[in-house]
Structures are given as structure tokens and as C-alpha cells.
Amino acid sequence: MGNVRPVIELGDRRLRQRAQAMDPGMDLGADLHLQRLIDDLLTTMTAKNGVGIAAPQVAVEQQLFIVASRPNPRYPQAPTMEPTAMINPHILSHGDELVRGWEGCLSVPGRRGLVPRYREIEVTYLDRYGQVHQRYFQDFIARIFQHEHDHLQGKVFLDRVEDPQDVLTEADYQQRFG
Template sequence: MIKPSLEIATLGNPILRQEAQPVTDITDKQLQQVIDTLLSTAKAASGVGIAAPQLSHSYRLFIICSHPNPRYPDAPLMEPIVMINPRLVSHSEEMVKGWEGCLSVPGVRGLVPRYQAIAVEYLDRQGQQHRQELTDFVARIFQHELDHLDGILFIDRVANSEDLVNIE
């Protein structure tokens, strides 16, 4: 079993503001180890998603792993999904504000506007292409994690400072 990495990059670490690099070799052993570490770290930290840059790896890769937990008690339960070189293909007109937090911005929550429904494409860890329609909370997770790959944090998306709260 891979030991989870709790060395999560936090606000101020420059990797969180850089654009991640596309994955070119899915069979690379180091990449596969990063995927395993992302999965175990998300679970250990009660995260519903985690992106490679949060563990200081510049890969266009993230995990969505929604499940009810202390941080998101109403999150839907789903099997973790590995998303490599993910793309937002289309989105609804409707945007919805919802509360978000981030393992890289501890102690802060923000009311963030996101598309309510999206269509996405990505490769899984075996290199198979997928296209999915995502809605509601899972669509929110995807958009949040995709932002990490572009050097954007949820705090950049809040409409005004009144939409940020300290939860510690």
C-alpha cells in the first residue's frame, strides 16, 4: 500500500499558480505512482478531489472522489475517477454559487460561481478516452480541480470578499 502524501502544497507555494504540463506517457511508472498517491492523499484528507499540482507535480491530472465526509456531509457517493489531460468541452448557461474549500487553502471557504452542468473529456489511467456529462456538486469538483491545472484557486473566483469566510 502506498503511504499517503500529506505534503499538500498550500497558498503561497508557486506551483499552485503555474499551468500544469500535459501528460504524454500514461504508462510512466512515476505518473502511476503519483496517481496512487493522489488517491490515498484525498482519502486521508477527506477530500472530494485533488490535483497533481497540490502534491507538487506539474501534471494535467486530478482525481474526483466525491463522498460524504466532515467537510462535505451532503456530497454524493461515487467511486474515485482518475482524469488525465481533462478538458471542459461545453457548459450550461446557468451558473450556481456554492461553498467550496480547498486542501491547499486550509481554514477558508468561499461562495464560488460555477457552471451547473458541463460536458468533459479525459483519459483514464489506462489511457482510455472518456466523455461525460457532470452536474451539480460533481461538476463543481471538476471545475475546481481543472482550475488547479491552470494555476487558479477558488479564492480567485469569489465575486467579492464578503463571499469568503474563515472556518477555523
Template structure:
């Protein structure tokens, strides 16, 4: 049975640990963890979630881009479990974009990320997948990958001037009132 998992918050030491590889993807507990992550990210209006965010320190995350209240212009895709993921190569072009995190509620940051990445991961059926991701979906992957390395998006923000509350983000950026940062 699928369960909604509590999302741990910044300050919990699990968020700062490097996650461990998954050896047996077909293990019933791993398959249940995947289902729980998919249900949790959906309910929380996220576009991705990593296993460490629900206190399971495994190299597993879900990329689940779709328009929602937190990301109204996100592209639509099926939730995808990515197990033992790796970034194989990346573009030289780095773009800044707004990110939030289910484990860091109430804050958004302007985060530099590679615009294009080539990745590899094992899917929930044990098949090796290779893909090229760009733009917002590449950003989601890099954000979630950071969780597996014990990092959060705040570690990548270049200046505290590039932070704002979720309420200001919704008013200024989502409603297009003022998307620039005043320094």
C-alpha cells in the same frame, strides 16, 4: 507502494503554474502518482485533489466525491483519475456554492460555477472518456481543473463578503444555522 503526499499551501509558486500534459499514462511514476493522490485525498477528507497540490505540475486530478467531515452531503462515487481533462461545453446556468481547498486551509468561499459541463479526459488505463457532470460533481471538476490552470477558488470569489472561516462554515452552513451571507 502508495505514499501520502504533503499538500502544498497557497503561496507556493507551483499552485500558480499551468500544469503540463501527461504524455505516457502508463509510466510507472504517473501510475504511482495517481495512487498517491487517491490515498492523500482520502486521508485529507477532500472530494478532489489535483497533482499540482502535491507539487507535481501535471494535468491530472482525482474526483472523489463522498460524504465526509468537510462535505457531509457530498454524493458517493468511486475516486476517478482524470488525465489531461478538458471542458468541452457548459451550461449557461451558473450557480454559487461553498468551496474549500486542501491548499487553502481554514477558508471557504461562495464560488460561481457552471451547473452542468460536458467533459473529456483520459482514464488511468489510457481510454478516452466523455461524460456530462452536474451540480456538486461538476463543481469538483471545475475546482480541480482550475488548479491545472494555476488558479485557486479565491480567484473566482466575487466579493470578500463571500468568504468565511472553516469554523464559521461548519457552524452556519453545515449545521444550517444561517446559510446566508450578511453584506
């Protein structure tokens, strides 16, 4: 498996930069640097009880993130899915329904925010071997995808909170909803 990398936090200007697309013509599966990065992201996310992590969170400005929903101490009700590396991801379409849900972030420790996200999305991405995938996600997994996709645009969940009163400390969140 990979190594745990330091996660940069809000205030680090690298978190606000747009990530660069990877060359889809290259042999992604043979790129040892990329494969090591994916393994490191998986290990880092697991060690920090995340359900997703984006390359910009470890100061790598590439369009890559992991979606790996699973129950853990931060998200005990999360559904389980196979951890999936997504390269050059795009949202192709979305439903009309916006759902507000509580989000946290490894780069914004100690805070949760109530964030509106599309309940249903259709996406495309390359997997770690360069194969194209087109998938439909809904509910919590759609939320994770949109959250991580924001990181590639230089955004964090706090940018999407509509009311400042919808930001809580982790302790307040756990007391109210945990």
C-alpha cells in the same frame, strides 16, 4: 495503496503555475511513476477528507486530478461516486446556468468561499490507463471537476469569489451551515 504526500498551500508559487499536458501517445497504464502518483493522490485526498485533488497540489506540474465525491466530515452531503483519475481533462461545453456554492480546498486550509460554477458540464479526459472518456457532470460533481481543473491553470477557488465578504473561516462556515 499509495503514500500521503505533503499538500502545498496558498503562497507557494508552484500552486500558481500551469500544469503540463501528458503525452497521450505514451502507455499510461505501464508508467509506474504515473500509477504511483495516482495512488498517492487518492491516499492523500482520502486522508485529508477531500473530494478531489490535483497533481499541482502535491507539487507535480502535470495535468492530472482525481474526482472522488463522497460524504465526509468536510462535505457530509456529497454524493458518492467512484474515485476517478482524470488526465489531460478538458471542458467541452457547459450549460448557461451558474450556481454559487461553498468550496474549500486542501491548499487553502481553514477557508471557504462562495464560488459561481457552471451547473452542467460535458468533459473529456484520459483515465489512468490512457482510455478516452467523454462524460456529462452536474451539480456537486461538476463543481469538483471545475475546481480541480482550475488547479491545472494555476488558479484556486479564491480567484473566483466575487465578493470578499463571501470568504469565511472554516469555523464560521461550520457555525452557519454545518
